[in-house]
Amino acid sequence: MQKGQSPQDQQAAAGKANVRPTRAGNPVSEAAFLAAIESVLVSGPIYYEFPGAIERDVAASIWSWIERDVAEEASQRLREAIASGSEPVAAFDLVITEILDNLKAILDAEQDDIELERRNTIQMGGDEHRAKLALVIMAMRRRPLLQQAAAFGTSIGKLQDEAIVATALQNITITNPITRALWMQAMVGHISNPSRVMAAAVKLVGGKSDSLVSSSEYAPLVQAMLSHAQSQISLLAAQPGVFNDLDLACRAVDRYHRLMRAINNIVEIERKSEWGMTIAGLIGRISERLERPIREVSPSVTQSLRRPRDGADRVDPDEVLAALNGLYLLTVVRRCRDSLAVNALLDQAWTETGQALEVLVTRALDTFRANPVDSVLRERLEAGIKMAEIRFNPEYADILRKARDGAEKRIAQG
Structure with missing residues (x-):
């Protein structure tokens, strides 16, 4: 942008110039922008649209247009500030007012220039992205409010009294539907007790019915x-095959369950309502993603505790880790089964895993008793005991440890 030239003048000067293909923005400034509105961003795959959520890729595409065609000078200063050592979000806050002013000027100019609106729409990624522009602008404009929403969510999560939670919710006096949706999106990302918050909201509404809640101020x-x-499902979908990051997968399943339980157990959802069909769709998606990992738990346990058919006897630490991870996931899925559609598969895997462990751990213990000085046999038994503790209970694992210690003591005593 030439110095002294307004954003709309620059756009008008382009005239009938060929529309340039949308390209990625500068990674430094883009990262700062995304970090500034992180609390309302969601990652794909997106199965259902929600009013307070902005898909990360859509936001990035809109930013590339803003950076290139709306606020080039502000973006340049943003990059320079970050390069000089400024914290990215703090640097973004210093230019956000200028960016918003330029956006307003561009949108005002579009009111009298259909061609300008068409070009801008193409440059930001098309009609679907254009539909999210107002949400992105509001997220930038209300960034301090979204920070408050995140802090509010953290604070409300510490409240144990439902009546106090209800009072806190009544203090959310935002009436603008876009801002309220963004606020709720930011707040929910930080609440640790979704069921208590939902119960308090339902009391404020005065009823549990789907139609009553969906028409209330707490629909957002x-x-x-x-x-x-849905975002938890996206976290699982981002990991191909069996989950690479098991801790992330387990946390995602648990978080998904607590959110869905907060809705299903408190609001009387109609199966054919919009929310009812959305819930059914989400249950189907996450259950589909969990099927393969569940199926592979029992074979993984068996493989890790068996003696190799060829070569010297050894315990493969990678196979043991995979089996332990699978068992951890299986226990989490079992705890969250009410929010999933994997009952038959889960019961089968749970039974098969239990039976396999009983046989293999008993065999490992008998083999170890016959030769307690063999380090490989001890390692295999120890792995089996850890798996038994996850699948059964600590008491059963303690019995196995005492049996192991007894065998070692007999050898020590000669």
């Missing part, structure tokens, strides 16, 4: 919970 709360539940 349900939508935000559904959005965050």
